Amino acid sequence: MALAPVKSEPRTEVLEGYFRKYPETPREIVLKADLLGLGHWFSDAALHATAGTLVKSYRLFSYDLMPMSDMKRKESRKAPEDFIILGGRYGLRPVAIQTTLAANSPYVIDVVEGRLVLTSEGEVICEVRYPVAPKYYEKSFEDGTAYHEIVAFGSFVTAFRTCQYWGPDEECRFCDINENARQMKQSQDFTFTAPIKPVDYVHEAAKSVAAEIKQREGYSAPHYYILTGGTILNKLHGKTENEFYAEYVQALRTSGPRVHVELQTNAKPLAELKWLQQQGLNGHHSNMEVWDRRLFEWMNPGKNRRVGYDNWVKWMCDSVEVFGEGNVNPNFVGGIEMSRPYGFETVEEAVASTTEGLEFMMSHGVTPRFNQWRREPNSDLAKQAEQPSIPLDYYIQLMRNRWEIWKKYRLPLRYGRVGLNSGSGRLAASHGTYDDYIMLMEDAYPPGIVDLINQYSTPYENLPYGSTGPGLRR
Ligand code: SF4
Numbered sequence: 001m002a003l004a005p006v007k008s009e010p011r012t013e014v015l016e017g018y019f020r021k022y023p024e025t026p027r028e029i030v031l032k033a034d035l036l037g038l039g040h041w042f043s044d045a046a047l048h049a050t051a052g053t054l055v056k057s058y059r060l061f062s063y064d065l066m067p068m069s070d071m072k073r074k075e076s077r078k079a080p081e082d083f084i085i086l087g088g089r090y091g092l093r094p095v096a097i098q099t100t101l102a103a104n105s106p107y108v109i110d111v112v113e114g115r116l117v118l119t120s121e122g123e124v125i126c127e128v129r130y131p132v133a134p135k136y137y138e139k140s141f142e143d144g145t146a147y148h149e150i151v152a153f154g155s156f157v158t159a160f161r162t163c164q165y166w167g168p169d170e171e172c173r174f175c176d177i178n179e180n181a182r183q184m185k186q187s188q189d190f191t192f193t194a195p196i197k198p199v200d201y202v203h204e205a206a207k208s209v210a211a212e213i214k215q216r217e218g219y220s221a222p223h224y225y226i227l228t229g230g231t232i233l234n235k236l237h238g239k240t241e242n243e244f245y246a247e248y249v250q251a252l253r254t255s256g257p258r259v260h261v262e263l264q265t266n267a268k269p270l271a272e273l274k275w276l277q278q279q280g281l282n283g284h285h286s287n288m289e290v291w292d293r294r295l296f297e298w299m300n301p302g303k304n305r306r307v308g309y310d311n312w313v314k315w316m317c318d319s320v321e322v323f324g325e326g327n328v329n330p331n332f333v334g335g336i337e338m339s340r341p342y343g344f345e346t347v348e349e350a351v352a353s354t355t356e357g358l359e360f361m362m363s364h365g366v367t368p369r370f371n372q373w374r375r376e377p378n379s380d381l382a383k384q385a386e387q388p389s390i391p392l393d394y395y396i397q398l399m400r401n402r403w404e405i406w407k408k409y410r411l412p413l414r415y416g417r418v419g420l421n422s423g424s425g426r427l428a429a430s431h432g433t434y435d436d437y438i439m440l441m442e443d444a445y446p447p448g449i450v451d452l453i454n455q456y457s458t459p460y461e462n463l464p465y466g467s468t469g470p471g472l473r474r
Pocket residue numbers: 162163164165170171172175176177229230231
């Protein structure tokens with residue numbers, strides 16, 4: 001379902017209203033949540049300036065508010081995986097934003113007076129940096145498969161690109177994994193569209209990542225992989241889900257020194273988690289997606305039928321026993337609590353429900369992540385009902401509560417890890433504001449972060465002059 005153009009008061013006025021309403025909340029959080037909620041668009045000049053950037057991977061879901069078929073300038077193969085906002089009229093500290101394409105967004109990245117900037121209705125908000133592509137992005141296998149379509153941004157491997165939860169009675173309702181795989185194939189712009197990634201390709205690409213990290217950092221720094229993919233209900237190529245993913249765990253763990261591998265799948269009983277740990281796994285994330293029991297059962301029909309709410313929560317907590325605190329970070333799709341038609345109707349109810357989950361999980365050593373819901377048009381949720389953007393109050397209040405609860409338990413966090421993505425990996429995840437909130441409130445930026453970001457960004461100044469005239473907006 002196509003989204004209607006977002007029409008409202010100037011976005012800077014909306015932002016400033018939230019700054020006044022939540023003076024304790026870092027302004028970066030408000031803007032980032034809005035950029036992820038409404039998406040953003042690129043002027044011709046800003047799209048031209050993406051040359052050399054770490055391109056958007058479509059690694060799992062599309063994370064776009066529009067289908068690939070509507071991208072007439074091939075934005076899907078030019079836009080960066082994420083970008084960094086900083087400085088500008090609000091003096092922002094750097095935060096990374098996962099690119100969320102939306103032609104109707106009030107936010108446009110543009111080139112103004114030779115500098116790459118974020119604008120809204122022609123007003124410049126702040127500076128923008130595109131992360132430079134790692135060197136391994138230039139490499140291909142003999143059959144033409146690009147290394148970066150096997151391992152995205154040096155840390156993400158989707159081993160199985162589809163899910164055996166199939167159709168509206170089984171697929172999680174927010175998820176567009178199967179539709180995303182289909183649109184990638186139809187676009188004919190990707191070098192690898194088979195559902196299963198060859199294990200030897202994963203090993204080889206990961207070896208290049210390890211070598212590049214050593215070269216960038218000057219030593220073999222620890223680095224982390226998220227290994228993921230669709231659910232395997234029955235056997236896949238003769239292997240159970242655990243056997244299938246264990247091969248990739250070993251391929252990654254043996255790709256270089258100090259490699260940590262975390263797997264995200266359905267929740268698993270203790271004995272299976274222990275077996276996976278014996279295969280070399282370092283962490284496990286059983287992505288629960290939403291805390292409320294009624295919404296969990298409706299939102300995740302396949303997961304509910306196979307595992308069920310009570311087992312999910314118990315096994316998620318049990319996984320801390322196996323992998324330790326800091327290594328159990330289940331994902332939640334932040335905002336689906338308020339999706340139509342069955343979500344909570346008020347911000348208060350939605351925040352209260354998920355805050356209860358935060359308290360419970362952190363008290364058991366689990367550190368949930370909140371990947372902000374992108375309302376992908378090919379997901380079942382977006383097909384079922386019009387899905388307006390989620391109020392910023394929800395994100396601000398929930399992330400503030402997460403910080404408050406985290407202060408009580410002080411669990412290990414994920415930001416600041418070495419990598420090859422934004423800010424050489426040192427920034428918090430680009431897909432949500434959960435760790436940014438803590439990083440900003442605790443002033444936990446590593447020294448010299450802006451220099452590091454600039455060092456690993458594509459040229460962002462002295463660009464050919466370009467401006468977002470109305471003719472460039474669609
Ligand atoms: S388990 Fe759910 S979220 Fe994960 S790939 Fe399958 S349908 Fe999507």
